[in-house]
Amino acid sequence: MNKIPVYLAALIFIVMLFVSTWSSNHPDVPGTPALTASSQALQPEAIPSSPVVEPSSEPQDPVEPRDAQGDKPDAVSAAADVTASPSAQSVKTSSAKPQSSTKASAQTPQVSRANSLKTDVNKYPKLSVSKGIYGQFRYRELSGGRIEIDPQWVEENIVYVKLPGVNRTVPVHRLAQDRFIQAFTTIANGTATVNGKKVSLLSLVRTFDGTWVPRHVNWNASKGLSNHSWGIAVDINASNHLRYVNPQTETNDPNLILWQKAFQPAGFKWGNSYSDSMHYELY
Numbered sequence: 001m002n003k004i005p006v007y008l009a010a011l012i013f014i015v016m017l018f019v020s021t022w023s024s025n026h027p028d029v030p031g032t033p034a035l036t037a038s039s040q041a042l043q044p045e046a047i048p049s050s051p052v053v054e055p056s057s058e059p060q061d062p063v064e065p066r067d068a069q070g071d072k073p074d075a076v077s078a079a080a081d082v083t084a085s086p087s088a089q090s091v092k093t094s095s096a097k098p099q100s101s102t103k104a105s106a107q108t109p110q111v112s113r114a115n116s117l118k119t120d121v122n123k124y125p126k127l128s129v130s131k132g133i134y135g136q137f138r139y140r141e142l143s144g145g146r147i148e149i150d151p152q153w154v155e156e157n158i159v160y161v162k163l164p165g166v167n168r169t170v171p172v173h174r175l176a177q178d179r180f181i182q183a184f185t186t187i188a189n190g191t192a193t194v195n196g197k198k199v200s201l202l203s204l205v206r207t208f209d210g211t212w213v214p215r216h217v218n219w220n221a222s223k224g225l226s227n228h229s230w231g232i233a234v235d236i237n238a239s240n241h242l243r244y245v246n247p248q249t250e251t252n253d254p255n256l257i258l259w260q261k262a263f264q265p266a267g268f269k270w271g272n273s274y275s276d277s278m279h280y281e282l283y
């Protein structure tokens with residue numbers, strides 16, 4: 001009979017002991033937020049992670065042709081795979097994306113060379129040199145020094161960005177877009193002194209003459225491929241800048257000023273050294 005009061009007293013004692021111990025450890029905490037916090041912290045672990053269901057890695061070959069130019073013999077794909085890096089391949093297989101033609105800047109971060117190599121080598125028999133992070137592509141010759149690049153490479157690498165100041169939406173390599181935006185943000189906001197007068201950098205851009213253009217240097221098929229083919233170059237004020245600008249004697253030349261103020265700080269090189277002062281490039 002008198003056992004109950006003893007248990008009750010013991011229970012009260014334990015509770016009081018716990019409360020006093022806890023509050024002495026948390027003197028500045030009113031209420032019981034710590035308990036809440038700890039229970040929250042425990043919660044995720046308490047839930048057993050449900051068994052991951054393998055999505056039965058469906059290697060389903062897309063039956064339908066990707067686009068008008070997309071059918072590719074399997075033998076070619078297999079041969080091309082040999083040269084592809086394993087990481088690139090795994091990216092490819094895990095994200096077999098539909099070939100919609102959205103050229104969003106939010107592409108998958110790791111676009112692989114494997115993709116570009118899995119291309120109809122009969123249609124695009126030539127392989128460009130590699131431009132480091134900007135990659136390489138298959139292509140075929142067109143007339144007039146033009147080339148046509150493997151559309152899959154284009155899909156994966158060329159994005160359209162709106163350039164500040166000139167307010168034009170232009171195609172560039174996805175890995176070059178930040179540099180382009182940096183340079184043209186400077187052009188949009190910067191000034192320079194020309195003949196003793198302060199002018200906007202934007203006023204020095206008289207003509208905007210192209211970014212991504214798949215072609216040979218000087219549109220001459222006997223020359224190498226222009227960096228314009230990779231979307232990593234831009235031409236400005238073309239009409240009177242297929243020439244060398246002397247930085248000592250032509251200090252007011254707009255392309256020299258644009259180089260010094262906008263393009264060099266953004267990491268571009270200037271084509272002036274080979275008498276192509278309209279040309280700024282990232283490689």
Ligand SMILES: [Zn+2]
Pocket residue numbers: 228233234235278279280
């Ligand atoms: Zn150029």
